Amino acid sequence: MSNPVYLALDLPRLDAAKALAEKVRGHVGGFKLGLEFFCAHGHHGVHDIAQVGLPIFLDLKLHDIPNTVAGAMQAIHVLEPAIVTVHASGGRAMMEDAKAAAGENCKVVAVTMLTSLDERDLARTGVAGSAHDHVLRLAELAEAAGLDGIVCSGHEVGEVHRQWKKGYFVVPGLRPAGSAVGDQKRVVTPRQARDDGASVLVIGRPISRAEDPVAAARAIEATL
Numbered sequence: 001m002s003n004p005v006y007l008a009l010d011l012p013r014l015d016a017a018k019a020l021a022e023k024v025r026g027h028v029g030g031f032k033l034g035l036e037f038f039c040a041h042g043h044h045g046v047h048d049i050a051q052v053g054l055p056i057f058l059d060l061k062l063h064d065i066p067n068t069v070a071g072a073m074q075a076i077h078v079l080e081p082a083i084v085t086v087h088a089s090g091g092r093a094m095m096e097d098a099k100a101a102a103g104e105n106c107k108v109v110a111v112t113m114l115t116s117l118d119e120r121d122l123a124r125t126g127v128a129g130s131a132h133d134h135v136l137r138l139a140e141l142a143e144a145a146g147l148d149g150i151v152c153s154g155h156e157v158g159e160v161h162r163q164w165k166k167g168y169f170v171v172p173g174l175r176p177a178g179s180a181v182g183d184q185k186r187v188v189t190p191r192q193a194r195d196d197g198a199s200v201l202v203i204g205r206p207i208s209r210a211e212d213p214v215a216a217a218r219a220i221e222a223t224l
């Protein structure tokens with residue numbers, strides 16, 4: 001079984017991100033490049049990290065009208081990402097057009113409810129009901145739109161997996177027992193998420209901010 005951990009390279013400096021990627025490459029399955037990285041380093045930065053030789057997950061969380069999102073998907077096609085994110089709340093037509101514009105080997109997955117939110121935050125955005133129901137509703141919409149899967153927390157992945165057997169499930173908000181939670185609110189351990197059906201485990205600070213990132217990545221790998 002291949003390593004399901006994608007390391008989130010949320011670092012401001014490209015040289016530091018590349019050095020970290022080189023160090024841990026034997027203990028993770030891929031690299032996740034998000035908004036911070038892409039806004040700072042663009043296509044050139046993605047090419048640099050791709051040279052390390054592992055799959056690239058572009059976590060751009062696209063959310064706009066269908067035509068604009070399709071155009072953005074076409075613009076990143078050349079980078080050959082293995083995974084790209086869009087927001088499920090962009091709606092069915094937006095997700096359909098994103099999938100149609102993606103490369104053949106690129107999985108398009110929809111962010112449902114950010115792991116940094118809890119139910120109080122959800123209510124403040126005007127969404128009534130539980131996190132669980134909200135995630136399941138958006139997962140259904142993503143499946144109907146023909147996407148490959150969704151991004152959700154480890155609190156929901158078990159149920160979503162039961163409902164969408166062939167889905168591809170990306171789970172961030174992961175914390176090894178005892179590590180700092182930071183701004184995340186719905187967290188589980190990497191092992192718990194894996195056992196509940198996660199396809200990809202997104203882990204950032206528990207590795208990137210560890211005193212010894214290689215040891216941290218190895219320790220996580222050993223729990224899986």
Ligand SMILES: O=c1ccn([C@@H]2O[C@H](COP(=O)(O)O)[C@@H](O)[C@H]2O)c(=O)[nH]1
Pocket residue numbers: 008010034059111113114115116151152172173174184202203204205206
């Ligand atoms: O709901 C979401 C969607 C994406 N993320 C991203 O995952 C990583 C998590 O980093 P940590 O340092 O392990 O908290 C980060 O890049 C987020 O942008 C998420 O956390 N939650």
